[in-house]
Amino acid sequence: MYKKFLSLTKSLTVSLEKGLNFLTTQEHNPLYFHGAMPLYCFWFLIFSGIMLWMYYIPTLDRAWSSVNYITSLPVVQQVVNKQGQTIWQTAAISEATGIPYGAVVRGIHRWGAAGMMITTLLHMFRVYFTDRHRSWRWLPWVSGVLLLVILLFTGITGYLLVWDARAYAMVVSTQAWLRAIPAIGGWMAEFFTGGDIRDYTLTRFLFFHVGGASFLFWLIWMHFIRLHEPVVTPSRATNFLTFGFILVAAGAIPAINVTEELIKQYPTLAAQKDFIASDAPAQIGMIVQNMRYDAWYMFPYYLIERLGPVLAWIILGGSTILLFVAPFYPKDRRDNIAEVLDAKCTGCTFCSLDCPFEAITMQERAPGSKFKLIAVVQAARCSECGICVGSCPFQAIDLPNTHSKTIEADVLALLKTGA
């Protein structure tokens, strides 16, 4: 039943990709670089993040204004001039106009973050729907789930750093959520802010955000450790397209802080408030009404607000656990694991270099042997694909149930019947 579901999802995915191939060709189909796309977005986040970090001040009274200082973008708006004509005019939205294109850099950080989450989810669903998450692939999948959790954590702490009214509401919500954990919940809620909310709290959030991003790098290493030649860069055309999209989005709808005064002054900003703008500065004890939820990172808060902390734990925790155990069910019969013929193996390393899942290691032979090295298959990592068989020039590795001798006998038999 479950396997039938997976084969149906695979069929649908292939149909979708075939349609996309028609538009993009196989070479540039972004769905064939689905794993490289989040990493590509991550580079934007790293570089724009370092630039934002240069001007960010993690104190209660300066955090919001330092972000505001960065995003002093001139806005274009319609005004009526002295002659009574309606004209387009450019005006700076904040008095401090210190960082040229700061709002675009922040926009790249914001849109890049959305891009990373969207492409990560696309990657996850693509891998799951094509049944490429199970068995010997458990480590990439499990590290991938961890990557998703840490990505969410890093994104959320990024929202806190702006320290606007919404960030404060999120802190209160997070503390309520953590307190719902039995026994250690109170301690965790305290740890999250470092006791009362003060300047150290934002320093802590900055550490969570930058530490989370650094931890992502370590997890990406874990994600790749069992993959030979992981695809880390999308095709050049896909790169330019993604870069162009992020840049256009960041230029057209830049991330800025929008206050009521600003809307009064520049009514065109009212529409943007619903998109990716931040609120007025946080005030301790003041919870924002009608919180705006960002779809990609703030859905946990939507659940916490609507369903309460306990149910939110059950839904989010339960789905995370399901994701963690997904690669271990259903189990396949594994009876075709590659076998090395000791007598024939010359230790040439071809199979070890070509194995897509790093299942073959080269080990030293006993002193005095004819050859120095021998290939050893680690059964748990073997996918039974036979790529090692194709790479061996010495007939020294084979799949027991799809043996190359049988294949060659079949070729000769088919030629006989055909002739």
Next chain:
Amino acid sequence: MSEQVEKKPRVIIGFVCERSLPIDQMMDAQKALVDDPETKIIVLPCSGMVKPTQLELALANGANATFVCGCAMGDCHYRLGNVFIKERLEGERNPKLRKNTDKRRVGMFFVTIKDKQPFLEALAAFKDKVAEIG
């Protein structure tokens, strides 16, 4: 002379990845393609499993042509099988085809499981080219 060539039955041996085409539905009991009985099929778990020596074996023992069919580039279930066999047949990765192998008679197709018809068309075009050689 040309009549003799026409009369001589042609045999094409195809090494097909079981995930690249709905190959079970495309073969008859004699492992020939239903739509093209001259083409006999060897089914493998992945196109990366094909040894260049197996293609040479088929050509040396009377096959007019031989080909490998794998998944679309970028979509190998085992990640790199189609990339490796393509590089091998193009002489960029060891083990390669021998220098004296007639590479005009060695075909490559990389398709998705929904590409039965485009595959048959590409195969027909490949066979026409081989027929020109004789």
